Amino acid sequence: MSDFSYEFSRLGLCDLDDLVDLEKICFPHAWTEQQFWLCLKQKQYYIFGLKKKGELAAYMSFFNVADEMEILKLAVHPAHRLKGLGKRLLGLVLQNCIEMGIEQAYLEVRRSNTAALVLYTGFGFIQTGTRKGYYPDNKEDALIFSLDLMPQ
Ligand SMILES: CC(C)(COP(=O)(O)OP(=O)(O)OC[C@H]1O[C@@H](n2cnc3c(N)ncnc32)[C@H](O)[C@@H]1OP(=O)(O)O)[C@@H](O)C(=O)NCCC(=O)NCCS
Incomplete structure (x- = not known):
């Protein structure tokens, strides 16, 4: 990304207000203010x-337990997409x-x-499993990925 x-x-x-606004724009089943809070x-x-x-142009959230983290959300405002922002934020985090x-x-x-899959696999995330019909709205599969952050 050339724009720093x-x-x-x-x-x-x-x-909080900015997060809730961006969340609504980026996800059909958006987290509520209370969930973020x-x-x-x-x-x-x-x-x-x-x-x-x-x-706020983009955000990424995760939970950390012991030496593991789970990415919960990564979202870029539509006006800022396809400019490398997702890549930059994921790399920094x-x-x-x-x-x-x-x-x-x-x-x-x-x-x-597709956009998220291209982004994550580009960072070396590897698919380790599938949860069949995981998402209740359309019974779509969830693909599970992991990345070793400290390879030998
Ligand atoms: C997924 C998302 C964060 C990507 O953000 P972005 O800033 O547009 O991504 P980048 O510009 O950094 O692109 C990263 C890579 O993904 C590719 N990509 C991005 N959007 C794409 C699309 N719609 N289709 C195909 N490839 C795409 C880019 O070409 C780039 O590939 P490269 O590394 O080979 O050049 C953004 O599309 C988004 O916010 N989507 C809605 C929320 C979402 O689904 N989040 C993920 C699940 S929590």
């Missing part, structure tokens, strides 16, 4: 974002995780989510 005018930072309760109260929960001139001593990353993604 995005500011990377950890997000908190003061970003409850997660943000937990110290194992992290959200990092990329802002441009103070406006995974680097942060490595510095935190996290060794293994996990995630699940809808089989039809």
Whole structure:
């Protein structure tokens, strides 16, 4: 990405309104304000974002337990997509995780989510399983991926 005018930072309760707005734009089954609020109260929960001139353009959230993390959401505002922002945010967050001593990353993604699949596999995530008919709205499969953050 040639545009470095995005500011990377950890997000908190003061970003709640912006998070909820972006979540609604990016996901048909969006998390509510209360869901974000409850997660943000937990110290194992992290959200990092990329802002441009103070406006939230992308965010990524994960839970950390021991030396593992599970990616919950990664979203880029439609106006900022296909400019390498998803790649940049994922890279920055995974680097942060490595510095935190996290060794293994996990995630699940809808089989039809081509954009996310290209992004994650590009980082070396490997499919380790499938949850058949996992998503209740359309019975779509969830693909489970993992990435070793500290390969020997
Ligand atoms: C998935 C998402 C985060 C990607 O963000 P992005 O900023 O557009 O991604 P990038 O520009 O960094 O592109 C990363 C790679 O994915 C590819 N890609 C992105 N969107 C794509 C699409 N719709 N179809 C095919 N490939 C796509 C890019 O070409 C790039 O590939 P490359 O590394 O070979 O060049 C974004 O589409 C999004 O927010 N989607 C809605 C929310 C979502 O589904 N999140 C994931 C599950 S939580």
